[in-house]
Amino acid sequence: MTIPRSAPTLNDVAQAAGVSTATVSRCLNTPERVIDSTRERVMKAVQELGYTPNFGARVMAARRTNTIGAIIPTMENAVFARGLQAFQEGLRESGFTLLVASSSYRSDIEEEQIRALVARGADGLLLIGHDRDPxxxxxxxAQNIPVLVAWSFDPGALLPSVGFDNRRSMQALADTVIGMGHRRIGVISAITRGNDRARLRLAGIRDAVALAGLGEDAVTVIETTYAIETGAEAFEALMTSQQxxxxxxxxxxxxxxxxxxxxxxxxxxxxxxxSITGFDDIELASLVDPALTTVHVPHREMGRRAARALIEMVDHGRSVPSEELAANVCMRGSVALPGRDTGATA
Amino acid sequence: MTIPRSAPTLNDVAQAAGVSTATVSRCLNTPERVIDSTRERVMKAVQELGYTPNFGARVMAARRTNTIGAIIPTMENAVFARGLQAFQEGLRESGFTLLVASSSYRSDIEEEQIRALVARGADGLLLIGHDRDPxxxxxxxAQNIPVLVAWSFDPGALLPSVGFDNRRSMQALADTVIGMGHRRIGVISAITRGNDRARLRLAGIRDAVALAGLGEDAVTVIETTYAIETGAEAFEALMTSQQxxxxxxxxxxxxxxxxxxxxxxxxxxxxxxxSITGFDDIELASLVDPALTTVHVPHREMGRRAARALIEMVDHGRSVPSEELAANVCMRGSVALPGRDTGATA
Structure with a gap:
């Protein structure tokens, strides 16, 4: 195997900087372990020569690329952005670069992206949720690559996770709402197929309904894609129904x-x-008027812990125990006791 | 150079599927050019063997990795999310996978990420804005990699761009506001250093002030980082000042x-x-009450065109002419004529 275009090598950099190739590797892989003056000399040579650490060479030298891949369902609406930002900051402190792909909630695209990130030499992957083709x-x-799941805690799943209990936390919100007297519950859910968060949140509402002894017809569910416009359409359909x-x-x-x-x-x-409720507690939730009752997800804490766990997996080549974070009900102005029109009618 | 761990090769896949290695390459690189039955047979072998296209091998075979890198300043607040989503959809139609890094508006992090994406074999890069270390x-x-800039149109810059005129569009908004009689203008700007969008938008406001013959002291500027909280703090400082x-x-x-x-x-x-004005026209702008007067940026159109332009650069190994898109003033409820307290006082 030869290098397709003539490019400066590790050797060229070492000679220019007057150090060993091992020192150049260390500067590139674990710069914090190299004294400042040496690192500056080496990095100057790297820049002047336009040297790019070669993937193959680095894998052979260090068996790692210091790159972590994350695949999130969407970059829109900031649902994953805050957690991912904290994840990136945690990785960066340990010298890792984060590359992110977004799958548009499609498992076929996620699979392409998993393969692309593995092919690009990612040292580890962060994925969202547990629903995935065997x-x-x-x-x-088979690739023996460390993979961590976030946004969904499931100690029984194949992959370790840092997340929260989507089902229980949505049940807690539904318990509260039912406790206030609501008996006709409309649900606007994301598409549940392939999305454990959506599926478990819906299951949590049904748990609360069953616990309260309400019939299944207390709940009307519309599944749609996550977007402001689709939420608006589903709401209109629910509110213009007979009951x-x-x-x-x-x-x-x-x-x-x-x-x-x-x-x-x-x-x-x-x-x-x-009354209207949400889930996630993104910034938008407290900006709308009235402020939105929702379930607060500890985005930044989850991102930080996920970084720590995945680095542990990459550094020591072993799995980690799953970690559960609390996601708490956050009552705000968008929920009140049901109005005069409640109860059995028509 | 040898492969560090024993892994299935392109040859293994070709044998298992009963096709040539060239056909396997085509299935992986340009699947749309392979008939369904063959592609299915090959992909089945790929999956069963757990074959990962090797970066070096693919570069040698096709000289491309079908991966495009994008570096955006932030994933938070959906400023870049919609444009990037359209960019990704455009790339995907042509068989490219998008990997995104976010630099927290820091040039040193952006440089690390540029190097990481080049090292991971990206076929091309999308960057935001033109301010960048020579x-x-x-x-x-030196790497001879196609690079396109978005969010900032500058036909005189070294890199081709698909974007809009930040300066003129902000000037148009300031012209309107001044035309309504406003004479004391507070500006909450992002940090202008290293951010041409912020710098040019501020320059656009100063252009309008000069054009209207107002003195420079008509404008009070606070520079801060892009966030809801920092915007709130800067606003408080402006509104509690003497004038x-x-x-x-x-x-x-x-x-x-x-x-x-x-x-x-x-x-x-x-x-x-x-009165309060913004810039970007993200979804949030029309959700707040009153709705926000802002400059509408054609996010999706910009993303689509950027995908087309960068694919052209990667496919044909040549640069493209820069493209300018319109960004128009969008008047909404957050702006009115100045109140009784306007004009020269104290």
């Missing part, structure tokens, strides 16, 4: 903000005419 | 939403007591 899990095992709900529980804050927007357009007062 | 530009030229402005023009919508939030806390009515 074939791609087998592929990851509109007194509370609309949304699978995340983005859907809920869409619901609130549509409520305004329909002339419905929130929470007097209808 | 050394890293020289490095990119508070009648309009606060913000470098982007995120800062402006922070200003609106703080206005509410201070008991100031927007726009009666003070």
């Amino acid at each position: 074939a791609i899990l087998a592929y990851l095992q 509109p709900p007194t509370v609309v529980m949304c699978g995340n804050d983005v859907l809920a903000v869409g619901a609130m927007k549509k409520a305004r357009e329909l002339g419905l007062d929130v929470p007097r005419d209808v | 050394a890293i530009l020289a490095y990119l030229q 508070p402005p009648t309009v606060v023009m913000c470098g982007n919508d995120v800062l402006a939403v922070g200003a609106m939030k703080k206005a509410r806390e201070l008991g100031l009515d927007v726009p009666r007591d003070v």
